[in-house]
Amino acid sequence: MRIGALPAVRAAVVAAAGALLATFAVAPPARADHHDLAPPEILSASVHGGRAIVLGPDRTLTFQATVTARAAAGILRHGVEVHLLSPGGQVWHGARDLPATCEPISVTTSVCTEWFRIDTGSAEVTNSYAGDWKMAATVASNNLHTHPESSITSRTDLATAKVRRSSKLTFVATPNPVRQGQGVSALGRLTVADWETDAYTSAPGQTVGLEFCASPCRSVESLRTLRTGVYGLTGTTHPATRDGSWWLRYGGTGQYAATYSPGVFVDVLEG
Numbered sequence: 001m002r003i004g005a006l007p008a009v010r011a012a013v014v015a016a017a018g019a020l021l022a023t024f025a026v027a028p029p030a031r032a033d034h035h036d037l038a039p040p041e042i043l044s045a046s047v048h049g050g051r052a053i054v055l056g057p058d059r060t061l062t063f064q065a066t067v068t069a070r071a072a073a074g075i076l077r078h079g080v081e082v083h084l085l086s087p088g089g090q091v092w093h094g095a096r097d098l099p100a101t102c103e104p105i106s107v108t109t110s111v112c113t114e115w116f117r118i119d120t121g122s123a124e125v126t127n128s129y130a131g132d133w134k135m136a137a138t139v140a141s142n143n144l145h146t147h148p149e150s151s152i153t154s155r156t157d158l159a160t161a162k163v164r165r166s167s168k169l170t171f172v173a174t175p176n177p178v179r180q181g182q183g184v185s186a187l188g189r190l191t192v193a194d195w196e197t198d199a200y201t202s203a204p205g206q207t208v209g210l211e212f213c214a215s216p217c218r219s220v221e222s223l224r225t226l227r228t229g230v231y232g233l234t235g236t237t238h239p240a241t242r243d244g245s246w247w248l249r250y251g252g253t254g255q256y257a258a259t260y261s262p263g264v265f266v267d268v269l270e271g
Contacts, residue, residue, distance in 0.1 A: 037150045040071040040139045043109070045158035047084070047135050052162040054257040057198040058121035062095065065116060067158070070109040071141035073151075075102045079140035080112035084133040084161050092116065092133060102139075112139060118163070120195040127195050130255040133161040164257040165193040168200060169208070171261035173246045177269050183237040184266055186210055188248040190232040192256045202232035203256065210236060214244040215265070240268050 047053075048063040055061060065082045069075050080100045084092035094100060098115035105111055114137075119125060136156040143151040171188040178184055190208060191200040210224045226234040226248075234248075245263040252258030 037143060037147055038072055039150055040069045040075060040141045040153040042137060042139060042153060042155050042158065043068045043070055045135055045137060047133075047159050047161040050159075052164050052257060053118070054164045054166050055118065055120045055195075056166040056193045057195060057200065060117065060119040060121070062098070062115060062117045065094075065114045065135055065137075065159070065161070067112045067114075067137045067139060068109065069102070069112060069139040069153070071139075071143075071151075072108060073142045074104065074108055075110035075112065076140045076142055076144055077102055079142075079144065080114060081138040082112075082114035083136045084116065085136055085156070086129075086131065086133055112137075120193070121198055125195050127165065127255070129195070130163050130165045132254060133163060135159040135161060164252065165195065165255055167192050167203070167250055167252065167257050167259040169248050169250055169259050169261035171246070171248050171264060173264040173266050176264070177267035178240045180241060180268050180270050181239055184240045184246065185235065185237050186246060186248070187233070187235040188261055190228050190234070190250055202228075202230070204228050204230050204232060206232075206250065206253070206256070208234055209249045209251075210238065210246070211249050212238075212244055212246050214242045217245065240266060243268050 045067045047065045053061065053063060067080060067082065078099065078101055080102055082094060082100065094114040095117045100112065100114040102110040102112035134156065135158045137158055138152060138154040141151040168191045169188055174185050190203045190206055192203045194201040206228045208226050208228060209222055210226060212221045212223050223238055224236055226236055228234045245265050247263040248261040250259050
């Protein structure tokens with residue numbers, strides 16, 4: 001994970017465009033007619049296929065950001081620069097050992113890929129890196145060497161990389177079996193990955209939901225909303241009326257990933 005600091009998002013894009021010009025100034029010449037001189041158009045973009053990047057302690061993940069771009073002259077083979085930008089102005093650069101490339105899917109259109117890597121076990125990655133990173137991209141057409149002023153397009157806020165600390169929920173339900181109408185004591189604990197200590201730590205003050213599905217399970221019922229305490233613990237008592245499975249659900253936050261606890265089947269005895 002390579003992180004840099006720039007004063008603003010625009011500065012990051014300007015730097016990316018400059019890097020492209022320097023890198024591709026020696027590209028082989030190509031013919032360009034007047035109708036080929038329109039700047040490239042970025043059609044779509046995504047990070048990690050739109051999925052959240054969820055990591056536990058001491059984990060490494062290599063993932064990709066993709067940009068689909070179109071230009072009348074075609075997109076340059078290595079004509080892409082992608083950065084991920086934090087709300088605080090930090091810039092996350094692509095992996096040095098995995099060069100970005102643009103693969104044509106037609107004469108005018110290419111899918112460009114930049115690879116990124118994160119290692120939560122490194123001293124560089126702290127818990128503050130969890131959050132939403134915005135994707136900025138610069139794309140160059142095959143006219144870069146002859147008409148650089150009209151061959152580059154830069155855009156910010158193309159997609160969002162949702163980087164989250166992984167979460168765990170434990171759950172127990174007692175007594176089991178239980179008499180019909182008697183209360184089931186549901187107890188759970190929420191912990192989240194701490195990338196600075198390479199362990200899981202308590203998550204107090206979080207909202208979790210107690211859920212139930214009668215056997216055979218066809219419709220999930222939300223029974224109660226709970227809050228976790230100092231050690232991530234939470235619990236309640238709820239009447240048992242039917243056989244079925246009980247569990248806790250955590251919806252996550254901008255830093256912590258959503259998760260479910262394992263389900264516990266509770267046998268309800270009549271009478």
